[in-house]
Amino acid sequence: MKEKPVTLNDIAAKLNITPVTVSKALRNHPDISPKTTKLVKKTAAELGYLPNIIARNLAARKSNTIGVVLPKIEHSFFASIIESIYDIAEENGYEVILTISQEDNEREKRQIQTLLAMKVDGIIISISEKTRDTSIFELVKRRGVPLIFIDRIPDMENINKVAVDDRGGAFKATEHAIKIGYRKIGHFAGYTNINIGRERYLGFKDAMKKHKIKINPQWVIEGDYSEKHGYNSFMKLYKEKNLPDFIFTATYPIALGIYAAAAEVGLKIPDDLDLICFGNAKAIELLSPPLSCVDQSTQLISQHCMSILLENIIKGEEFKPKSVLIETDLIIRGTCVKYNRAK
Amino acid sequence: MKEKPVTLNDIAAKLNITPVTVSKALRNHPDISPKTTKLVKKTAAELGYLPNIIARNLAARKSNTIGVVLPKIEHSFFASIIESIYDIAEENGYEVILTISQEDNEREKRQIQTLLAMKVDGIIISISEKTRDTSIFELVKRRGVPLIFIDRIPDMENINKVAVDDRGGAFKATEHAIKIGYRKIGHFAGYTNINIGRERYLGFKDAMKKHKIKINPQWVIEGDYSEKHGYNSFMKLYKEKNLPDFIFTATYPIALGIYAAAAEVGLKIPDDLDLICFGNAKAIELLSPPLSCVDQSTQLISQHCMSILLENIIKGEEFKPKSVLIETDLIIRGTCVKYNRAK
């Protein structure tokens, strides 16, 4: 019933040559004469030969695969990043194995172990919001497996990383709000145990400090990166009748939560409450009003990430860790346009 | 410098037993005494042993991996599906290898070949919008690799599939528009060479026919599933001053394109043009007005899909193909609420 897969041996037998010759021919090894190579390839195609990648990887001690660990995929930032990673990997002849930690650091750890066990040639990771223990990353390094962090990066020395200029971007956004006239400014922050939450908060602080505006600590609310955080934090302040005029949010889902909450209680954006967020997405472009944001190029992140990782894979031990910082762009749409609280 | 990975042999040597015993102990084989098993596991942990999955798979002729081929990932429908697939796979001890065809049928074909070459235990696929040739799927079947199609399904006999009741859902949406009073109804369709495009069009037609409304062919525009299709098709009709009162779109990105185009030319939704789309997403819930839609449960799709596939993997040859049809729900939000063209 079930077709037995053809192997190197089958095609060798048919041609009265050895499997080794076939193997080499298939991989365009210069040893083999063009004539034989051609013949072998033709026969392989006829028989519907597909190499057993598992056996190949075992023998070659190389998997031609890179592992990726992302905290989420249902988020346009990560979805977009992984799409380009796949594209670039394919162009360079690599497979990719994606795992999703779901923001769970234990799961993340298990997934990294699995990736090591699968003998991936390199690992790309954006850590979960709960990750604090870096020992697993040290293990990867000790094993000599090239590793690169993107966007969400632990505090470690001598690592490859592609970070976004979170602090600078947050500064730009906050300063823009100040420049158009806002003073009562809040920040719905991400957890500050992780770089992106911390840096975005610092950028916010930098701008406030530069313009000598006192930060109202009640308006700075730390939480996760979700809509829920935005919704709940807004509602809390709303019930306390303690809303600021303007909020800078650490992610776009947080802003989405605010949109939903504001609609629910009948407050108008940007008239009653104005906003800007960190991170771009199709979803916020079509909001009403379209949400302004700090844009981070996922294209650039993926490109730098892959080029560093591939170089590291090729050079191996002698490769010196590289670090790239991606600049951000301020995109002003329907929010954060002008001061709306002329009381 | 680089740590050499510990193997079965290393831990066998240390314990003065054979690798075979170690191998069995690690996998809780009943052969081995609890005492030895415990000792082996302890030592393995101490040495930081990680099994070489490649070698294991080669020897066991089983990869414990399922392959997934999706046309896109930056689309909330697929992102959501793949997230649950990962979760369910993990619960059942399977790895997943995801590939993305980017709606390219050639790439899709290569990816399926790679998956076969990697000896995956099963394959889940949602075909690209261009796929017409089904020979590669026949090959998979001949090779005896369990295969299941989800959502986008080719015309084939005897296959596992989890489809959505596209026709019924499209009917519901269109009929709802008719019931609230619309008569000038258009449909921005997907390519009808693929089931979802075809079925959604048929559902639209069913409803029109049932209510004896003539379909204006100029208002039925076939295209891909993108925003661009929505934008361009809207603009075309707009320029011809030939817009219908109401449009049912085959996907939510198409509707997003219409929102963008309408905003550009200053037409108000739902007053000047009303809409409903097939497929739900966070992004459309927060539009202004929130877009009504036909909702398809990604949860259910993933669950059925995985349970059928896993059963097929276990039963092998004797398994009879299964087919599931997922019902849809009409979600009415800020569009498609009442007839707005009281002229």
Added chain:
DNA sequence: CTGAAAGCGCTAACAT
């Protein structure tokens, strides 16, 4: 309960 033998399908090094 433990081990010895054999091999999964392929590739790398070394001949010829």
Added chain:
DNA sequence: ATGTTAGCGCTTTCAG
């Protein structure tokens, strides 16, 4: 230019 030998690290019979 082709073949020989050996082995990647593990698992599966089958013997003891």
